[in-house]
Amino acid sequence: MTHVIYGIKTCDTCRKARKALPDAEFHDMRETPPDAATIGRFLDAFGDALVNKSSTTWRGLSNSDKTRPAADLLAENPTLMKRPVIDTGDKLFLGWKADVQTALGVA
Numbered sequence: 716m717t718h719v720i721y722g723i724k725t726c727d728t729c730r731k732a733r734k735a736l737p738d739a740e741f742h743d744m745r746e747t748p749p750d751a752a753t754i755g756r757f758l759d760a761f762g763d764a765l766v767n768k769s770s771t772t773w774r775g776l777s778n779s780d781k782t783r784p785a786a787d788l789l790a791e792n793p794t795l796m797k798r799p800v801i802d803t804g805d806k807l808f809l810g811w812k813a814d815v816q817t818a819l820g821v822a
Contacts, residue, residue, distance in 0.1 A: 718819070721749060721757075722799035729799045732811045735821040739801070744793035754789050757800055760807040765789070767797040 718739035722729030733741055742749070749757070757765050766785050767773060772794045773781070780788065789796055801808040801819065808815045816822035 717804065719802040720799045721753075721796070721802070723794065726798055728811045732799045732801065735816065736801070736819065744796060744798070748790070748793040749796075751786065751790060754786050757796070757807065758785055758789075761797075761800075761809050764809060765797055765800075766795055770795060 718736050719742060720729065720732055720736065720739045721742045721744055722732070723745055724730075724741075724743050729741075733739065763785060766788065772792050776788075776792075797809055799809075799811060801815070803819070808818065813822055
């Protein structure tokens with residue numbers, strides 16, 4: 716099964732996921748931001764949980780920006796996305812907590 720990990724190279728959590736899934740394809744969201752269709756798919760799966768409201772990027776947004784649609788914010792600021800997002804082809808997973816690791820068979 717081929718997995719695709721969407722994240723950032725410098726993110727420690729993404730590094731852990733990449734180490735545990737060495738055969739996974741990796742998409743660095745800083746180098747190649749996800750397109751609108753991909754962001755829409757992620758938002759359909761995770762809703763507002765996809766936006767990392769504890770991130771430095773979020774704290775740097777103006778109050779008016781914070782009220783904009785999540786799809787627009789994520790398109791302009793891909794680092795606002797919680798990560799990693801792992802696509803197994805059949806299912807999407809968000810983050811790298813124990814439940815995700817167990818579901819992917821690496822815990």
